[in-house]
Amino acid sequence: MKLSLKRKIYMFTLKAMMYISIILTTVLVVFLIGYVFYKGLPNISWKLISTSPSFLSDEVGILPDILNTLYIVITTVIIVVPLAVGAAVYLHEYASNKKIVAMIEYASQTLSAIPSIIYGLVGMLCFCQFFKLDTSILAGSLTLVMMSLPTVMQTTLESLKTVDDAYRQGSYALGAGKWYMIRTVVLPNCLDGIFTGVILAIGRILGESAALLFTAGFAHVINGYFTGLFSAGSSLTVALYVYAKIEGKFKESYAIAAILMILTLLINLLIDKIVDLFKRKQVKEKESGR
Numbered sequence: 001m002k003l004s005l006k007r008k009i010y011m012f013t014l015k016a017m018m019y020i021s022i023i024l025t026t027v028l029v030v031f032l033i034g035y036v037f038y039k040g041l042p043n044i045s046w047k048l049i050s051t052s053p054s055f056l057s058d059e060v061g062i063l064p065d066i067l068n069t070l071y072i073v074i075t076t077v078i079i080v081v082p083l084a085v086g087a088a089v090y091l092h093e094y095a096s097n098k099k100i101v102a103m104i105e106y107a108s109q110t111l112s113a114i115p116s117i118i119y120g121l122v123g124m125l126c127f128c129q130f131f132k133l134d135t136s137i138l139a140g141s142l143t144l145v146m147m148s149l150p151t152v153m154q155t156t157l158e159s160l161k162t163v164d165d166a167y168r169q170g171s172y173a174l175g176a177g178k179w180y181m182i183r184t185v186v187l188p189n190c191l192d193g194i195f196t197g198v199i200l201a202i203g204r205i206l207g208e209s210a211a212l213l214f215t216a217g218f219a220h221v222i223n224g225y226f227t228g229l230f231s232a233g234s235s236l237t238v239a240l241y242v243y244a245k246i247e248g249k250f251k252e253s254y255a256i257a258a259i260l261m262i263l264t265l266l267i268n269l270l271i272d273k274i275v276d277l278f279k280r281k282q283v284k285e286k287e288s289g290r
Contacts, residue, residue: 033261040258043251049259053220060243060252062259064220068137068233069263071225072216073205075141076148080201083145084152085187085194092160093182105157108150119147120211128215138229140216144208148201155200159193160186188282195275199268206264209237218242236260 003011051061095101123143133139163186171181187194217232218239234242236256244253 036254036257036261040254040256043255044258048252048255052222060249061220062236062239062252062256064222065234065236065239065256066259066263067222068216068228069206069235069237071137071228071233072141072144072212072235073202073267074225075138075229076144076205077198077202079141080145080148080152081194081198084149084197085156087149088153088156088160089182089187092157093178093186105154108153111146111150112154115210116147116208117210119143120214122146123211124214133230135215135217135232136230137216137233140212140233140235141229143211143215144205147208147211148204151204152194152197152201155193155197156190159190159196162193163189188278191275191278195271199271202267202271203264206260206267207237209235209241212238213241236263 048060048062049066050063051059052064053059053061091101091104120143123139123146127133127139127142128135131139133142167185167189168181171185176184212235216235216238218234219232220234220239221231223231223233236259240253240256240260243249243256
């Protein structure tokens, strides 16, 4: 089919705009990452990442902040993944009232767009004061659960929708029950979507500061995991904000920013490795079944 000159110009313009957008986005991302690493990596030292801050000698150490960040990530993921995946499975596989399902989906999309400072205020009133958790890692993690739940639930829902109904019907034809079918057929086929939601949630957790300022506090004390849950603690992002905005220690702030980016990369690589292991296990099970 021969295209008209006007149509050719229109398609060329769209392609040009698309390529320009891709190039600009890529350049900005590469520049941002490169600039943070350029300013931050030279300031990273073993003393910085292995000690606590000393107000007497005015030295900065971020070991408590690193541990608190890991505690927050672990606690939030442990709570949010079962809740979000369970909610998505119920809404897609069990719920019969489509209007209510549509309302819940719309509400979850709305909740994803609420500013984090609002979650911080709600978390402070709800978990710190009403449930008497005070300012603690657990209160901060529960606040981040509220923030991450819509994202993980939505990605899981979209992933469940991509699973072909033929898989479900085939399982029923072989005599499988509904829960057995969901557990062994549906969920393994949408692991990518689930882990994508987890990666997005972890990215938001690692980058969150406003909500944690109200709920987790700004303490630089090294605690064990279970002790730290009920104690106040500063995450890396909160420490970055305080050192850069309040104390004006920009070298340490760039170092913390670089460490945050490295930590995010390592966690994403770990999740990709876990997904790969799950896929290999599925392939082996299918081959052994044959």
